[in-house]
Amino acid sequence: MVETVYSAELPVNEHLLVQKNRICGHGNGPRMAVVTGIHGDELEGQYVAFELARRLNDDLDLLHGTVDIYPAINPLGINTIQRGVPTFDIDLNRTFPGDPAGNLTQVATAAVVDDILGADVCVDIHASNIFLREMPQVRINEITADSLLPLAPLLGVDLVWVHASATVLQNTLAYSLNERGTRCLVVETGVGMRITESYGKRLVDGLLRLLGSLGGWDGSVPDALRPTVARDQRVEFLNASEPGIFLPRVRHGSTLKRGQLVGVVCDPLTGTVREDVISEQGGLLFTLREYPVVYPGSLMARVLGGAR
Amino acid sequence: MRRTTLFTLKTPYREPMEIVGFEFGDPDGEEACAIVGSMRGNEVQQTYTCARLVQQLRLDEAKVMPGKRILVVPSVNPFSMNVSSRFWALDHTDINRTFPGYDKGETTQRIAEGLFSAVSSFSLGIQLCSLYMPGEFVPHVRLTRAGEITKESLALADGFGLPYVVINEPTPFDTTMLNYNWQVWSTNAFSLYGHTTEHVDEAGAVLMVAAIERFLATRGVLRLPVSDAVPPRTIEEAGLVAVRTEKAGGFLMRHAEAGDHVEAGQVLAEVVDALDAHVKETLRAPVSGQVFFCRTEPLVEQHIICFRIAADE
Incomplete structure (x- = not known):
């Protein structure tokens, strides 16, 4: 059943609607919340929302409990191909936990948090951005590692990255929920403005597997891949030193040798290569730049090396 | 005056971006005060105010106290x-959400680092800012709370001679602002908010230039007479009374401006239907006081703060 989580009147004959699809099985099983579309340019979760709802509806008798699917926390952003909230120029994932007495975006995020609180688990699906392609991964703030690490491998991702805590991340949905006692896992997968169905299918299996582990799904799902858990390993960030056009020279997801060429930054005006992009440490190339234009500082790749 | 390039960034198909600084006073003197203008591309008034400040300080350069140095950076993000x-x-x-910056990080982190390395060792820091909400303010000094140093700054803030000093509590996201990081590095930091952002307000620029020079005079950086000013009113941002569209969106027809004194119950604005012009909601002042902020966009959504009022004491 489609329900409205938040509604606000827009200036001309329209409402902004944040909606969810509540799919109920039988019995008093767990409640799982699946959230996506906080950033309007990240569409990988759209496929996951569709496919998850379709599979649940097809086999409703296998569902014990409730699945709430929130496909578009930033509906105006998805509708207009904008990462932030149109008009407000705000990154919604820096406004949580929101404020019921604040401005529209804060009221909306407060309503979303309020609606999800109490779920047995929440999964917030992101798709990097238009610049970077990511292998399916779960990102966990180190302060929540103990409670989330046992759940993350169930999602069928390639990588579980336990990262250092950062103050700015305290305004994300995941932080806000975890801080309030509702476990929330963040998935990053694929690339902005595109859908990678193969990743999405794996993630839907993963969500059903996760739900099954909580006693909410009786259907069969394939065994999960065993993800690499990056906790103590060194993640090498390759940022451009020169401006130009980035051309990758390796395949995303490959394992690099030390000193291997990842790509080049070229100058179309002069026909020259300005920079060879080298991975000094080697390892799993889990992030690779998709959008070719780079400035000094633009991230081109992330490589997971061995233990520190 | 010495024009210097504080940071350079090469990008595809454009001339390198430069952050230009203007230095006044003793080249080897104490780093007394850094003034930073626009960091966002729409901060037209902030850029213009800094340009006018550079012009004024050129005229007043002989009045910079011996052993003191002033740096003005009109545009961080041209x-x-x-x-x-x-x-x-x-x-x-947003560059103002990437401080203190990182010289090996993303592009905006590098820009922030380039600026911060040039201004972080000054004793006093002034930033001309805009808020995320479109609208007009009563000119004021804003302090972002960052521990003991903010109390110290509060004692200096009346030097600007502006009518209000506002203290705000930072969200976690706000800890990446220049103002906050200046304080972490022991600079007394002040954010100045003028009347406007996206268009040039000549009178507002003159007011802010005078406020900055007055402040520099009170801190012994400029040898200028300090004009009389009414002591500012200090308020917590959370103490400003918000007036919000609770029920409707539409055209916002305002009947009050920033700076107006209003009585409790007075009509501040009406929200008018965008298709048939009927009044959908009337916004009234819940308290008597001065309109500190008003929204200036003609269209408004439901749940938007349109006014903030500094209630009468």
Whole structure:
């Protein structure tokens, strides 16, 4: 059943609607919340929302409990191909936990948090951005590692990255929920403005597997891949030193040798290569730049090396 | 005056972006005060005010106290201003949410680091700012709370001679602002908010230039007479009374401006239907006081703060 989580009147004959699809099985099983579309340019979760709802509806008798699917926390952003909230120029994932007495975006995020609180688990699906392609991964703030690490491998991702805590991340949905006692896992997968169905299918299996582990799904799902858990390993960030056009020279997801060429930054005006992009440490190339234009500082790749 | 380039960034198909600084006073003197203008591409008034400050300080350069140095940085982000983009045009990140910056990080982190390395060792820091909400303010000094140093700054803030000093509590996201990081590095930091952002307000620029020079005079950086001013009223941002569209969106027809004194119950604005012009909601002042902020966009959504009122004491 489609329900409205938040509604606000827009200036001309329209409402902004944040909606969810509540799919109920039988019995008093767990409640799982699946959230996506906080950033309007990240569409990988759209496929996951569709496919998850379709599979649940097809086999409703296998569902014990409730699945709430929130496909578009930033509906105006998805509708207009904008990462932030149109008009407000705000990154919604820096406004949580929101404020019921604040401005529209804060009221909306407060309503979303309020609606999800109490779920047995929440999964917030992101798709990097238009610049970077990511292998399916779960990102966990180190302060929540103990409670989330046992759940993350169930999602069928390639990588579980336990990262250092950062103050700015305290305004994300995941932080806000975890801080309030509702476990929330963040998935990053694929690339902005595109859908990678193969990743999405794996993630839907993963969500059903996760739900099954909580006693909410009786259907069969394939065994999960065993993800690499990056906790103590060194993640090498390759940022451009020169401006130009980035051309990758390796395949995303490959394992690099030390000193291997990842790509080049070229100058179309002069026909020259300005920079060879080298991975000094080697390892799993889990992030690779998709959008070719780079400035000094633009991230081109992330490589997971061995233990520190 | 010495014009210097504080930071340079090469990008595809454009001339390198430069952050230009103007230094006044003793080249080897104490780093007394750094003044930073626009960081976002729409901060037209902030850039203009700094340009006028540079002009004024050229006239007053002989009055810079011996052994003191002033740095003015009118535009941190000319690239975005030149293409009418509020944030960094490639990835829409906000430079004022990347401090203290990182010279090996993302592009905007590098810009922030380039600026911060040039201004972080000054004793006093002034930033001309805009808020995320479109609207007009009563000119004021804003302090972002960052521990003991903010109390110290509060004692200095009346030097600007502006009518209000506002203290705000930072969210976690706000800890990446220049103002906050200046304080972490022991600079007494002040954010100045003028009347406007996206268009030039000549009178507002003259007011702010005078306020900055007055402040520099009170801190012994400029040898200028200090004009009389009424002591500012200090308020917590959370103490400003918000008036919000609770029920409706539409045209916002305002009957009050920033700076007006209003009585409790007075009509501040009406929200008018965009298709048939009937009044959908009337916004009234819940308290008597001065309109500190008013929204200026003609259209408004439901749940938007349109006014903030500094209630009468």
